[in-house]
Amino acid sequence: MPATTADVIVIGGGVAGLAAATALAGRGARVTVVEARPHLGGRAGTFVDPATGETVDNGQHILMGCYRETFAFLRRIGAMSRVRVQPSLAVPSIDSAGIRSVLTCPPLPAPWHLLGGVIEWDALGWKDRLSVLRLGAPVKTEQRRLRGATGRMACSPEETVENWLVRNGQTPRLREMLWDPLALAALNQPPREAAAPTFVRVLAEMFGADPQAASIAFPNVPLDEMYAAPARDYIEARAGEVWTGALARVIVEGGRAVGVRARGGRDIRARAIVSTVPWFGLRRLFDEVPPPVQRIVSDAARMASYPIVTVNLWFDRGVLGTPFLGLPGRTMQWAFDCGAITNSRLSHTSLVSSGAAAVVGMSNDAVVNLALGELRDALPLARAAAVRKASVVRERRATFSLAPGQPVRPTAGTPLAGFYLAGDWTDTGLPGTIESAAMSGHRAAEAMQ
Numbered sequence: 001m002p003a004t005t006a007d008v009i010v011i012g013g014g015v016a017g018l019a020a021a022t023a024l025a026g027r028g029a030r031v032t033v034v035e036a037r038p039h040l041g042g043r044a045g046t047f048v049d050p051a052t053g054e055t056v057d058n059g060q061h062i063l064m065g066c067y068r069e070t071f072a073f074l075r076r077i078g079a080m081s082r083v084r085v086q087p088s089l090a091v092p093s094i095d096s097a098g099i100r101s102v103l104t105c106p107p108l109p110a111p112w113h114l115l116g117g118v119i120e121w122d123a124l125g126w127k128d129r130l131s132v133l134r135l136g137a138p139v140k141t142e143q144r145r146l147r148g149a150t151g152r153m154a155c156s157p158e159e160t161v162e163n164w165l166v167r168n169g170q171t172p173r174l175r176e177m178l179w180d181p182l183a184l185a186a187l188n189q190p191p192r193e194a195a196a197p198t199f200v201r202v203l204a205e206m207f208g209a210d211p212q213a214a215s216i217a218f219p220n221v222p223l224d225e226m227y228a229a230p231a232r233d234y235i236e237a238r239a240g241e242v243w244t245g246a247l248a249r250v251i252v253e254g255g256r257a258v259g260v261r262a263r264g265g266r267d268i269r270a271r272a273i274v275s276t277v278p279w280f281g282l283r284r285l286f287d288e289v290p291p292p293v294q295r296i297v298s299d300a301a302r303m304a305s306y307p308i309v310t311v312n313l314w315f316d317r318g319v320l321g322t323p324f325l326g327l328p329g330r331t332m333q334w335a336f337d338c339g340a341i342t343n344s345r346l347s348h349t350s351l352v353s354s355g356a357a358a359v360v361g362m363s364n365d366a367v368v369n370l371a372l373g374e375l376r377d378a379l380p381l382a383r384a385a386a387v388r389k390a391s392v393v394r395e396r397r398a399t400f401s402l403a404p405g406q407p408v409r410p411t412a413g414t415p416l417a418g419f420y421l422a423g424d425w426t427d428t429g430l431p432g433t434i435e436s437a438a439m440s441g442h443r444a445a446e447a448m449q
C-alpha cells in the first residue's frame with residue numbers, strides 16, 4: 001500500500017494528543033491522529049460497561065478553575081459550554097464521625113477567599129483554622145518562582161507532602177479535612193509518599209490572583225462529548241484525519257523520525273511526529289530504540305504508576321442530595337451524583353478511590369461492598385435506597401508516581417530529529433491531570449514552530 005503523508009502525525013488520541021493536534025490544525029497544519037484503541041479519549045474517555053450496559057466515563061473527572069490550558073483547548077474546539085465552573089470554591093463533606101460541613105470560599109481576592117472560607121469552616125477548631133495562615137509565605141514563594149521573580153523553592157524535592165505540611169504547622173484536623181483529600185485528588189498518591197514540589201505548585205496555581213482558580217469545574221456531558229468528539233470534528237474540518245484502532249510504531253530513517261507504521265502495515269510520512277503515549281507505552285513505539293532517545297525511553301520505563309478505582313452504583317432513588325461530596329478519612333474519598341452533573345434522570349452515584357493501591361487488587365464484590373458500606377455509614381439517605389446495578393472501573397496505571405527519586409520527566413523536544421513528546425507525564429511541573437496533558441500537547445505544538 002503506498003504511504004500517505006501529513007504535515008504532523010500525533011500518536012495517541014487522549015487529551016494531550018487532541019490538544020496538540022487541534023493547536024497544530026488551528027495553525028494550518030495537516031494533522032493525522034493515530035490512536036490504538038477503537039475510540040478516542042485515552043484515560044479520560046467514555047465507554048459502554050459490558051456488565052451493566054451503561055455508558056460511563058473511565059472514572060469521574062473534575063477540572064479546576066486554574067486549568068488554563070484545558071480551557072484554551074475547549075474554547076478552540078467550541079466546547080467550553082460542556083463544563084460548568086463553580087462561581088467560587090464550595091466543597092461539602094462528611095467527616096469520619098458523620099458530621100456534615102461545607103467549605104465555602106467567599107468571592108474575595110486571593111488569598112482572602114481561602115482564608116475567609118477556612119476561618120468560617122465549622123468543621124475546624126480555631127487552632128486548625130489559624131494554622132492555614134502559615135502556608136501563605138511558602139505558597140507566595142512558589143508563585144514568585146513561577147513568575148520568574150525568584151529561583152528559591154518553597155520545599156525540597158526530597159521532602160514528602162506530609163512532611164512539608166507538618167513542617168509548615170498544618171494541624172492534623174486541617175490535614176485530614178482539607179490538605180490530604182486535596183493532595184490525594186490532585187496527585188493520586190498518599191501525602192506521605194508524594195514529593196512536595198508538585199503539590200506546592202498545585203496550591204500556587206489554585207490560590208493565585210484569580211479567586212475562581214480554586215473552583216471545581218464539572219463536565220456536564222460524558223467525556224467523549226466534552227472534548228473528544230468536538231476535537232475530532234475540528235481536526236477533520238481542517239483537512240486532518242483521525243485513525244482509530246491503529247497501533248502505531250515510529251519509522252526512523254537516517255537518524256530522523258520520518259513517519260509511522262500503523263496496524264495493517266499502513267505507512268504515513270510526515271515532517272514531525274508527536275508521541276503522546278503514556279510512560280509505560282513509549283518503549284513499544286520503536287522496533288529498536290534509536291540511540292538519541294534511549295535514555296528517555298529507559299527513564300520512562302522506570303516510572304512507577306498509581307491506580308484509581310471507581311465504583312458506579314445505580315440506586316432506585318437519588319442519595320447524595322448534592323453534585324459531589326467529600327468523604328475524608330475513608331477509602332472512597334469522593335462521591336459524585338452523575339445524574340445531577342449531567343442533568344440526566346439516572347440515580348447514578350460514582351465513588352472514587354485515588355492512590356488506590358490497597359483496593360485495586362480486591363474482587364468487584366468486595367470493592368462494591370466497601371464503597372456501599374462507607375456511603376451508607378456517611379449518608380442516612382443511602383441506607384434506605386436499593387442498589388439496582390453496580391460496576392467497578394480499575395485503572396491500574398492511572399497516573400505516574402510523584403515520589404521523591406522518580407526519573408526526570410522529559411521535555412517536548414527530544415534529541416531524535418523530528419520526534420516530539422507530550423502526555424501528562426512529561427515535564428510540565430504538574431501532576432498527572434487533564435491540565436498537564438493539555439499543557440504538554442500545546443508545548444509540543446509550539447516546540448516545532
Ligand SMILES: Cc1cc2nc3c(=O)[nH]c(=O)nc-3n(C[C@H](O)[C@H](O)[C@H](O)COP(=O)(O)OP(=O)(O)OC[C@H]3O[C@@H](n4cnc5c(N)ncnc54)[C@H](O)[C@@H]3O)c2cc1C
Binds near residue numbers: 058310435
Ligand atoms: C480514573 C481516572 C480518574 C482521573 N481523574 C482526573 C480528574 O478528576 N481530573 C484530572 O484533571 N485528571 C484526572 N485523571 C488524569 C487524566 O485522565 C490524565 O492525566 C489524562 O487523561 C492523560 O491524558 P494523555 O493524553 O496524556 O494520556 P492518555 O489519556 O493515556 O492518552 C494516550 C493515548 O495513546 C494511545 N496509545 C498508546 N500507545 C499507542 C500506540 N502505540 N499507538 C497509538 N496509540 C497509542 C492510548 O490508547 C491513549 O488513548 C484521571 C485519570 C484516571 C485514570
